[in-house]
């Protein structure tokens with residue numbers, strides 16, 4: 542079977558990771574990259590890949606089957622549309638776009654052209670989350686009651702050397718919490734209301750360093766989320782789930798889902814339930830599953846190839862990612878207004 546021919550647009554932090562993951566992949570290969578910076582050119586040379594300063598020239602010359610777009614958020618719509626106009630499938634890094642309107646425009650462009658578009662909410666490709674979703678959907682937890690998600694970590698001071706990370710839009714709500722919001726949507730369904738508060742009291746930048754949100758799900762469940770980039774703590778998915786080697790893994794839970802018949806923790810996948818009588822004076826039992834470990838970025842590449850081949854439908858479509866983006870922006874809107882924000886807006 543021939544490998545799916547891909548290009549990567551933008552080879553900064555995550556674009557490079559995609560190139561490295563694709564190197565080991567049996568189903569796809571990266572044939573060229575585009576990034577106008579000297580660092581981008583040097584990376585291409587080191588990886589022995591063709592390099593283009595202009596991504597449109599690369600798309601026209603290389604005619605790939607798919608493009609991984611890993612450029613800054615503000616460029617996502619223009620770059621995505623350029624691929625779609627050429628009939629080239631898109632794996633768009635998250636967030637799908639800079640605004641909900643742009644996200645909808647990109648999704649419509651792909652639909653109209655009949656070109657596949659998937660969005661890089663890679664945690665959906667983690668077998669731990671997949672298994673957790675199966676447990677929720679099997680009804681084993683009963684009726685969903687609540688969700689608690691922790692995204693508390695400490696980003697080193699050097700992370701903030703780049704000015705945009707100290708300004709509005711560059712904070713942990715849009716960069717990190719969006720992943721946890723997407724996870725909870727994937728597990729429990731649509732979010733219909735968001736309340737939130739935030740603080741910048743520790744770092745003192747123009748953007749939040751900490752935020753807390755309360756979610757109402759369409760099925761009636763309630764959720765609380767805390768995100769902070771100035772908390773010396775292990776309770777965040779990146780450290781707990783062991784998805785990437787540069788995050789030293791910690792054996793802790795970060796997501797807690799309760800239901801009327803049982804509850805579940807992630808990523809350790811403990812399921813708590815009553816074997817006999819059900820009541821807070823009765824003994825609870827706990828059982829634990831260890832799913833086979835799969836690198837979600839590797840699995841996402843396999844999925845992208847399958848979507849291009851027409852054998853799978855997107856695990857995270859443009860519409861899905863737009864709803865995650867809308868719920869994430871709702872956190873900022875709720876902070877600004879001091880009021881609950883109802884979704885969809």
Ligand SMILES: NC(=O)c1ccc[n+]([C@@H]2O[C@H](COP(=O)([O-])OP(=O)(O)OC[C@H]3O[C@@H](n4cnc5c(N)ncnc54)[C@H](O)[C@@H]3O)[C@@H](O)[C@H]2O)c1
Pocket residue numbers: 550551552553554555556575576577578581596611612613614616634635636661662663
């Ligand atoms: N899924 C994840 O876990 C994850 C992790 C990190 C970043 N991201 C997302 O990936 C995207 C990139 O983030 P990053 O941290 O890699 O940023 P980055 O700044 O490290 O890299 C972006 C790269 O895009 C290049 N670029 C800018 N304009 C370009 C253009 N017109 N053509 C080609 N290249 C261009 C820049 O030169 C830079 O090298 C963002 O949307 C971000 O939210 C996702």
